[in-house]
Amino acid sequence: MWAESVQLDLAAGANPSDLATLLRERLSGLPGFRHLALGANLPGSWGASDCTLDLIFDQNPGHTLAERLAHVPGAARLERHAYRRIGGGLRDPQLTGGIWRTLLLHVKADAAPDQREALERDLLRMPAYMQGIRNWQLSEVIGDSRWTYVWQQEFAGLPDLQGEYLAHPYHWGWVDRWFDPEFPEWLVDSIAHAFCPFDSSLLSLAQRSAPRCAQ
Template sequence: MWNETVQLYLNPGVVHEALQDDLQQHLKNLPGLGHFHLGRNLEGSWGAGDFTLDLSFVSDAYQANTADSLARLPALARVDRLAYQRIGGGQRAVGLENGIWRTLLLRVRPEQDPALVAALERDLLHMPAYIASIGNWQLSRVCSDSTWTHVWQQEFASMEGLLGEYLTHPFHWAWVDRWFDPEFPEWTVEAIAHAFCAQTTSLLTLPVNRKALQ
């Protein structure tokens, strides 16, 4: 499988609903597409676009088709698109419905010791053991040409699970935050983009052979 996540930035004055309709028509007939999800980023997202688009293809042979489809949409000012490969994750909310889909893009410092990058990855994957509101989760490394290096995705049952327990949890601030703070010697992540949107059904537990239009 070839998985991509995309931040879509709209031109001023564009009607969001019109973009959703156009984009869904462009994408649903793409060859090789297993499933896709388009969600409008909610208030509180930052460093991200207006929409989060997630795509899953049977292979990497269909990248040009996606680029052409997005280029034909005049509503888009720019696109931040990347592919990734999963390195770890878990599930404990397989039947999750009407939840929140959160995407965190990370860029680690290029000069950082690989051992510290690996430790950052381990700490991120340990977060669900302490933070019960994370229903499903996945950490991936970027495998395409991009300024980003990692994608950290989670699913929550509610907004409170993300903005409440997750973002304010002691494990988050007392332990994981050191990787993101230049004042700590372990500082590893130099930039992030934080996006979250509504989802109808779980994406991380979606069968790969089902095309989802949400």
């Protein structure tokens, strides 16, 4: 399976709903097309674009996808990030009408493999402490991208993200050491945080289809 997380800036006057329809028309004819979701990023997102676009294919669509995404009316800029799943889980595979959160992370160039593995373990442990994370997935970004990981979660509503998740003691007392330059374990030197509404669970589709996304 081939999956991409895309940060997309809108052209002046563009409507996300109209753009989603146009993109679906352009991409639905590609072999292996499975899913497209476009959501307008909500206030409080930072380091992100206007919208988050998620794409799933049965296999790598190659250069054809880039050609179909080029010069789309309403899209001013797209930053694409293909990824390979490391791990994740589902609590609520039928979740609808929730909040889709995407965190893009870049780790320092001198990060050792055991440090990266420890960071991955700590992130994937978060749902054990936070019941508000309904579905989740951690992936390694592959190909030409300025990011190292994409950490995705689905929440039933904003209070679960902006309350429990962002304020939880496990978050600040344990995971934050990887993100804070004042800690000796500091590893993540850049992030982009985006969250938007979604209609139905993307992670349910992705995790049912393939245990691990392949390049």
